[in-house]
Every structure is written in C-alpha cells, then in structure tokens.
Amino acid sequence: MKRLVSPLLAGCLLAGLFLQPVALRAEYGDVVINRQAEKNGMRPVVFPHWFHRIRFRCKVCHAELGFKMRAGSNPITMTDIIEGRFCGACHNNDIAWSPENCDLCHSGKPGLPTGVFGGHETSGPGRW
Amino acid sequence: MNIPKTIALLASLLAISTQIHADAVGKDVYSKVCVTCHATGLAGSPRFGQAADWAPRVAGGMAGLYQSALNGTPKGMPAKGGHITLADADVKAAVDYMVAAAKLPKSEPEARKEEPKKAEAKKEEVKKPEAKVAVIAPVVPPSEAATALATTASAADANSFNRLLKPANKRNLPPPEDGIHDPANDGTHALQPPLTAFGSLPKSLAGNRVNWVEAIAQKKINPRYDRNDPKAEPIVMDLNIVREVKGSMPDVVYPHKQHTEWLDCSNCHPAIFIPQKGANQISMAAILLGEKCGVCHGKVAFPVSECRNCHSKKKDMAKVAIPAEAGK
Known part of the structure; x- marks a missing residue:
C-alpha cells in the first residue's frame, strides 16, 4: 500500500508545484471546464464566478439550473446549452448573450485541466 | 518510354490525387466542424447546398471567403469555426467543399474591390480590444519591471520570500494576463477585467478581495x-x-x-x-x-x-x- 501511495503523493505534489504559478495569478473562483472542449478541438472554457455572482445569487445556478458544486461533475455539452440546459438557461440571447459567441467562453489556455483556479489558500503545497 | 511524357503524366496524376485529397479533407472538416452551424444556417450562416445563400458571398471572391473563414467575421463566424487547431489549408478545403456543394453557376467575381475594405474592417475589430487593454493596463501593474522581476523570482527562486503569497501586482489581473485565459484568443480581450467591476465594492483581504456579503x-x-x-x-x-x-x-x-x-x-x-x-x-x-x-x-x-x-x-x-x- 505504502509503495502505491508515495508515488501518488509525489505526483500530486509535483502537479501542485507546476500548477502553482497558474493558480497564483488566476482570479479567485475561476473554473476551467475542459471535459469536452479540447477533445472536440476547442479551447477550454473559463467560468468566472465573480462576474456571475455580481448578477445572480449562487442559488440560481446551483439549485435551479442543476450545476453540482464540484468542478468536473457537470457533464455540460454544447447540445445541452443550445437546448437551454446548464449555461443555456441564461445564455439564450434573452437573459444573456447567446452561445454563438464561442470565444468568450472557450477562452482558456489549451491543456488546462478541469478545476477551480485562483484559490491558492487551500491548494498550495506546504501551506498547511 | 518517353521520359518527359511520363513526368507530365505523373505530375497530372499527383495534381488529381491532391485535389481528391483536398476534397476528402474538406468534406471531413465540414462534417466535423462546419456542420454545426452551416447545416441549418445557425446565426445567419450560409446553409450547405443553398446556392442563394452562397452566391452573394462567392461574388466577393474566394479570397474574401477564405479570409472570413480563417479570421472570423463580426457577423458571427468564429475564426476557423472556433477550431483554432485546424490547419489553414484544411479550413480552405472545407470552404471549397461547401462552395462546390452550393453548385453555383460559374462566373468570375466582379466585386473584388470589396475585399480590402472587409479586411480593414476586421483589422479594426482586432485593434479595438487591444486599445481597451492599453487603457486598463495602467490600473493593474504599477511598474512593469517589478512585475517581471516578481515573476522570474517566484518561478526560479525556491527560497523567495512568501513564495506562495499572491503579491499585490498579481491580484485581480485582467483576463489576458491571468495565466488561464489564452491571450491569443480574440474573445479573451473582450472579457471584463475584474478590477473594473470591483472598484466600488467593499474590500476584503482574501479571495477576490471583495467582501461579497457586505456588498x-x-x-x-x-x-x-x-x-x-x-x-x-x-x-x-x-x-x-x-x-x-x-x-x-x-x-x-x-x-x-x-x-x-x-x-x-x-x-x-x-x-x-x-x-x-x-x-x-x-x-x-x-x-x-x-x-x-x-x-x-x-x-x-x-x-x-x-x-x-x-x-x-x-x-x-x-x-x-x-x-x-x-x-x-
């Protein structure tokens, strides 16, 4: 068991070290969504929590729209969005701009993993 | 065997085969990428196989069409259909494939004069966000040199002071500089920089450095x-x-x-x-x-x-x- 765990831990630490400079600069609460995007030749999506929470309370997306509060647990596809689910519930050219503006969402650096960025307080190696 | 003839034959064969190859690529790219919008005419795009949709666009010249496909248009065509990783040649092949499918009557375009205008308009489109950034930039890093120094120090020096603490000049950066947005993406420059929104909000010492509850x-x-x-x-x-x-x-x-x-x-x-x-x-x-x-x-x-x-x-x-x- 120990043999298995230590390389895993080392891997996590290494990944943490490499991610650190990125996480350090990103705005607090920015979420990279990349389950589908890059597989389909698009840039990853960056979701800015700060921008949305100025306009909506958490409850709107996390209770009404059914976004689970764990990065990577929402299987969002463009079909969903166009048919009015997930982001498409508001990004429908009525409440917010329509999904035709691909590059406003698909604006992440290629290769970024899905996850919450900018929260250095809990993600730094050796911070606690 | 006549050598020049053989060469000519081979060359023509090669030309034909590359043409066939380009057609296949065009069809492939169309069916994977373009079809999303161009099959149904989403966002006012010219529909596949509809001569009426394509005629006015082809009249502007193929070069203009290629330009629009490669760089996008203000009307809604994303650059390379949003698939930035596609090769230019493949995008052009897809354009050729769609134009061929529209089965337009052959006629050489007259309105070529329009093209440079279009291109200029596009350039301006691109420039605008840059100008925005330039206006915003002074708000964030007080001194560029200090930023650069801090960056190199934190990246290279393992023993730098407060290694994991976000220095003041790394807080609330505008999207193109925040390390997760791709500055090569046009849309990135259209996004609102956080500081322009946070100006009037109550401050806090952590997170977005905004006290949301108090706000x-x-x-x-x-x-x-x-x-x-x-x-x-x-x-x-x-x-x-x-x-x-x-x-x-x-x-x-x-x-x-x-x-x-x-x-x-x-x-x-x-x-x-x-x-x-x-x-x-x-x-x-x-x-x-x-x-x-x-x-x-x-x-x-x-x-x-x-x-x-x-x-x-x-x-x-x-x-x-x-x-x-x-x-x-």
Whole structure:
C-alpha cells in the first residue's frame, strides 16, 4: 500500500508545484471546464464566478439550473446549452448573450485541466 | 518510354490525387466542424447546398471567403469555426467543399474591390480590444519591471520570500494576463477585467478581495435571486448556529442569514450538512480538503485564511457573540 501511495503523493505534489504559478495569478473562483472542449478541438472554457455572482445569487445556478458544486461533475455539452440546459438557461440571447459567441467562453489556455483556479489558500503545497 | 511524357503524366496524376485529397479533407472538416452551424444556417450562416445563400458571398471572391473563414467575421463566424487547431489549408478545403456543394453557376467575381475594405474592417475589430487593454493596463501593474522581476523570482527562486503569497501586482489581473485565459484568443480581450467591476465594492483581504456579503448588505450589488425575475426577493432565514470547538480557538458562529441571502437550503442540506444538531463532524482538515464548509470556502467564498470570520465567539465571554459580524 505504502509503495502505491508515495508515488501518488509525489505526483500530486509535483502537479501542485507546476500548477502553482497558474493558480497564483488566476482570479479567485475561476473554473476551467475542459471535459469536452479540447477533445472536440476547442479551447477550454473559463467560468468566472465573480462576474456571475455580481448578477445572480449562487442559488440560481446551483439549485435551479442543476450545476453540482464540484468542478468536473457537470457533464455540460454544447447540445445541452443550445437546448437551454446548464449555461443555456441564461445564455439564450434573452437573459444573456447567446452561445454563438464561442470565444468568450472557450477562452482558456489549451491543456488546462478541469478545476477551480485562483484559490491558492487551500491548494498550495506546504501551506498547511 | 518517353521520359518527359511520363513526368507530365505523373505530375497530372499527383495534381488529381491532391485535389481528391483536398476534397476528402474538406468534406471531413465540414462534417466535423462546419456542420454545426452551416447545416441549418445557425446565426445567419450560409446553409450547405443553398446556392442563394452562397452566391452573394462567392461574388466577393474566394479570397474574401477564405479570409472570413480563417479570421472570423463580426457577423458571427468564429475564426476557423472556433477550431483554432485546424490547419489553414484544411479550413480552405472545407470552404471549397461547401462552395462546390452550393453548385453555383460559374462566373468570375466582379466585386473584388470589396475585399480590402472587409479586411480593414476586421483589422479594426482586432485593434479595438487591444486599445481597451492599453487603457486598463495602467490600473493593474504599477511598474512593469517589478512585475517581471516578481515573476522570474517566484518561478526560479525556491527560497523567495512568501513564495506562495499572491503579491499585490498579481491580484485581480485582467483576463489576458491571468495565466488561464489564452491571450491569443480574440474573445479573451473582450472579457471584463475584474478590477473594473470591483472598484466600488467593499474590500476584503482574501479571495477576490471583495467582501461579497457586505456588498449585498450595502446594496452595492443586487444579484438576481431568480433567473427570470429581477424583483424576486431571497427567502432569508435568520438563525445562528454556535459550534463549540476544541482548543483555544473562539467558537464558530454560523449565520444562516448571510448564507440564505445567496443560497437555497437544498444547496447545503442534506447532502453537505445533515440538518440535525450534533450530526455533523466538521474539522479544519475536512474543510481544507474541500468538504463541509470547504465545498465553497476556499474556492469561491472567502477562504479559510480568514479564521475570525467564522471563529468569532470568544470562549471566556459568556455573552452572545455579535451575529452580524460573523458573516463578514
């Protein structure tokens, strides 16, 4: 068991070290969504929590729209969005701009993993 | 065997085969990428196989069409259909494939003069966001040199002072500089830089460096409680839960009020917290690992570095803690 765990831990630490400079600069609460995007030749999506929470309370997306509060647990596809689910519930050219503006969402650096960025307080190696 | 003839034959064969190859690529790219919009004419795009849709566009010349496909248009065509990784030649092949499918009557375009205009208009499109950035830039880094120095220091020097602490010039950076947005993407430059939005909001020392709870209390922002109805009022529950903690840390006062301003009961109950006294084991370790309070705090809500926001009830004082202070 120990043999298995230590390389895993080392891997996590290494990944943490490499991610650190990125996480350090990103705005607090920015979420990279990349389950589908890059597989389909698009840039990853960056979701800015700060921008949305100025306009909506958490409850709107996390209770009404059914976004689970764990990065990577929402299987969002463009079909969903166009048919009015997930982001498409508001990004429908009525409440917010329509999904035709691909590059406003698909604006992440290629290769970024899905996850919450900018929260250095809990993600730094050796911070606690 | 006549050598020049053979060469000519081979050359023509090669030309034909490359043409066939290009057609195949064009069809492939179309069926994987372009079809999303061009099959049904989404966003006013010319529909596949509809001569009427394509004729006015082809009249402008193929070079103009290629330009639009490669660089995008203000009307809504994304550069390379949004698939930036495609090779230019493949995009052109797809354009050729779609134009061929429209079966237009052959005629050489007259309106070539339009092309340079279009191109210029596009250039301006691109320039605009740059200008925006230039205006915004002075707000963020006070001195470019210092930024550069800090960057190299934090990247290279393992023993730099406060290695993991975000220095002031790395806070609330505009999207093109924040390390996760791709500056090569046009849309990135159209996004709002956080500082332009945070200017009038109450400050805090962590997270977005905005005190979001206070921002609502002071009515600086009024985020919608309902997706469609801007007037919907939140259902607020004013009930403080005091959690006694071990050791010398002050006890935790959990205010339902500030939480229900933002959230629905179902966001926390019963999946994260069982709504029953004594049923929830909460530890700082669990929170730091992203469980319990850590589902939000440390990711989007204020981070655990703000100890006294939660640990706000002094132990030796039997009096009631100031509940209003708890959520700040």
